[in-house]
Amino acid sequence: MDAYLIAIAIVTGIYVLMALGLNLQYGLTGLINFGHVGFFCVGAYAAAILASRGWPAAATFPIAAAVAVAAAWPLGLVSLRLRDDYFAIVSLGFSEVVRLVATSERWLTNGVQGIAGIPRLFADLSGTTQALAVLALLLVLNGLAILAMRRIVASPFGRMIEAIRDNEEAVRALGKDPARFKIQVLMLGAALAGVSGAVYAHYIGFIAPEQFVPLVTFQIWMAIVMGGVGRVSGALVGSGLLMLFLEGSRFLRDLLPFVSEVEMASVRIGVVGLALILFTLYRPQGLMGDFTRR
Amino acid sequence: MTDLLELAIAGLMSGLVIGLAALAVTLVFGIARFANAATGDTMTLGAYATLGGTAATGSLIAGGAIGILAGAAAGVIAYATVFRKLERRSPVAALLASIGVGFVIRAGLGLVYGHGQQVFQLPLVRPWRVWGIRIQPTDLEIAAAALATLAAVFLILHATPIGRQMRAVADDPDLARVSGIAPRRVMIALWALAGGVAAVAGCLLGIKTVVAPEMGWDMLLPAFAAAILGGIGHPVGAVVAGVLLGIAQETATPWVGFTYKIALSFAVLLLVLLVRPRGLFGRIEGVR
Numbered sequence: 078m079d080a081y082l083i084a085i086a087i088v089t090g091i092y093v094l095m096a097l098g099l100n101l102q103y104g105l106t107g108l109i110n111f112g113h114v115g116f117f118c119v120g121a122y123a124a125a126i127l128a129s130r131g132w133p134a135a136a137t138f139p140i141a142a143a144v145a146v147a148a149a150w151p152l153g154l155v156s157l158r159l160r161d162d163y164f165a166i167v168s169l170g171f172s173e174v175v176r177l178v179a180t181s182e183r184w185l186t187n188g189v190q191g192i193a194g195i196p197r198l199f200a201d202l203s204g205t206t207q208a209l210a211v212l213a214l215l216l217v218l219n220g221l222a223i224l225a226m227r228r229i230v231a232s233p234f235g236r237m238i239e240a241i242r243d244n245e246e247a248v249r250a251l252g253k254d255p256a257r258f259k260i261q262v263l264m265l266g267a268a269l270a271g272v273s274g275a276v277y278a279h280y281i282g283f284i285a286p287e288q289f290v291p292l293v294t295f296q297i298w299m300a301i302v303m304g305g306v307g308r309v310s311g312a313l314v315g316s317g318l319l320m321l322f323l324e325g326s327r328f329l330r331d332l333l334p335f336v337s338e339v340e341m342a343s344v345r346i347g348v349v350g351l352a353l354i355l356f357t358l359y360r361p362q363g364l365m366g367d368f369t370r371r
Numbered sequence: 372m373t374d375l376l377e378l379a380i381a382g383l384m385s386g387l388v389i390g391l392a393a394l395a396v397t398l399v400f401g402i403a404r405f406a407n408a409a410t411g412d413t414m415t416l417g418a419y420a421t422l423g424g425t426a427a428t429g430s431l432i433a434g435g436a437i438g439i440l441a442g443a444a445a446g447v448i449a450y451a452t453v454f455r456k457l458e459r460r461s462p463v464a465a466l467l468a469s470i471g472v473g474f475v476i477r478a479g480l481g482l483v484y485g486h487g488q489q490v491f492q493l494p495l496v497r498p499w500r501v502w503g504i505r506i507q508p509t510d511l512e513i514a515a516a517a518l519a520t521l522a523a524v525f526l527i528l529h530a531t532p533i534g535r536q537m538r539a540v541a542d543d544p545d546l547a548r549v550s551g552i553a554p555r556r557v558m559i560a561l562w563a564l565a566g567g568v569a570a571v572a573g574c575l576l577g578i579k580t581v582v583a584p585e586m587g588w589d590m591l592l593p594a595f596a597a598a599i600l601g602g603i604g605h606p607v608g609a610v611v612a613g614v615l616l617g618i619a620q621e622t623a624t625p626w627v628g629f630t631y632k633i634a635l636s637f638a639v640l641l642l643v644l645l646v647r648p649r650g651l652f653g654r655i656e657g658v659r
Contacts, residue, residue, distance in 0.1 A: 166592075
């Protein structure tokens with residue numbers, strides 16, 4: 078039971094790290110990033126490929142972040158000067174192309190079979206201690222990310238990106254270039270997703286292209302839309318709710334044996350869809366959102 | 372050379388499907404002013420409804436009519452329950468909600484039909500040979516159905532009062548309103564039209580390949596790429612761009628391989644947005 082709870086906490090921590098990145102992009106800056114899973118995928122593969130060749134985790138984490146940032150930079154450069162909804166489409170396409178590359182470039186990624194036997198973190202510890210160490214690492218990473226987020230919000234950079242979200246025209250009229258800030262935000266968020274991917278690859282030990290479908294992106298969207306847009310607490314609460322829902326649906330399946338796994342997968346997609354619709358319609362600021370503005 | 376020509380014909384076929392999907396995207400984008408990500412799953416719905424209708428009535432034509440009705444109904448229901456309430460909000464809210472609508476449609480189809488692939492039971496026909504080029508008779512029928520759909524849409528847009536009103540709203544919503552055009556009726560007609568067109572696209576895709584829950588979602592990127600390449604809100608442009616994209620995808624296959632042909636629409640999308648964001652036929656003021 079303990080092991081199960083720790084495992085849940087670890088996966089939640091991985092989601093929170095991703096949600097914090099998306100919260101920075103969408104919640105604070107207004108970027109419609111529909112390709113978040115692409116950066117997660119890039120980070121996971123970078124870590125997995127290097128770790129399978131014997132690189133230590135101390136090296137794979139920064140490199141995973143760096144590779145995700147390197148993927149975000151050209152994407153932002155070419156598409157963040159466009160309208161918001163165009164960027165949404167382009168980023169969705171980006172994540173699909175990342176998945177295509179992971180599927181096709183077998184020499185690097187082993188294609189659809191994926192990469193198995195990725196070295197675990199803290200391999201010299203055993204059992205529960207090892208899991209707790211991973212959890213502690215995630216807590217530290219999330220803590221650092223939240224601290225950084227708080228510093229950003231309080232800084233001139235934070236005021237600038239919030240101004241871009243609220244009124245891009247006004248920012249432009251003041252002589253600032255919103256695209257430059259948006260690119261930086263995209264890269265920062267991608268770094269978080271990349272690190273999150275690295276933890277995921279090391280923790281699960283096996284990655285394949287099918288794990289990086291757009292549904293993952295929209296689960297994270299669901300988390301921050303439910304939790305509250307633009308709030309750190311929103312990312313935490315939303316990821317918790319997401320995890321509760323994903324695990325809850327698994328328990329529900331155990332209780333209802335006549336529901337097949339395939340049907341449950343459909344139910345999950347439907348619930349993500351309904352949550353996106355209902356929260357957009359009736360509660361755009363989310364559960365923990367800022368009610369003083371819309 | 373004949374290989375390339377056969378690829379081009381295959382490209383024309385998939386291009387017509389992309390063009391129809393892009394037409395559905397561009398109609399909504401031009402009039403309701405947001406990128407409707409539920410278009411792909413509406414296509415899937417049309418394909419499954421046609422499959423069910425054909426099995427029930429024994430006629431592919433009747434099945435197709437049922438598919439079109441299902442797509443149109445899905446469009447109108449989505450408008451009435453979701454998008455109507457988001458009209459005064461930012462396009463981003465509608466875009467996010469449309470992802471949700473697509474997921475809900477896909478979940479429903481998955482629950483009813485499962486996740487396996489299904490095929491239309493059509494008689495196998497020996498391909499014709501014209502100057503050494505193989506031509507499938509079913510391809511001609513698919514092309515005829517696609518062209519008939521296009522003709523119907525353009526007839527509705529240009530020769531009926533409701534079509535004229537739609538174009539007026541696309542041009543300038545406020546001017547349309549002060550001219551006495553009731554926006555609600557126009558929007559309902561638009562969503563029925565876009566849903567029906569998407570259903571035809573899905574049905575033709577299903578006949579050409581297989582019917583599967585993800586089939587429409589996978590067409591979303593090419594459809595968006597074609598809609599933007601043709602110029603947002605420009606129906607002729609969307610179809611022309613769709614056909615061009617389809618031919619480019621198929622004829623590029625020998626060089627880039629089967630998996631990467633989907634990436635081609637992403638490359639086209641990026642290139643158009645970089646070089647000419649208003650697309651081939653679009654107007655400058657349509658893009659900011």
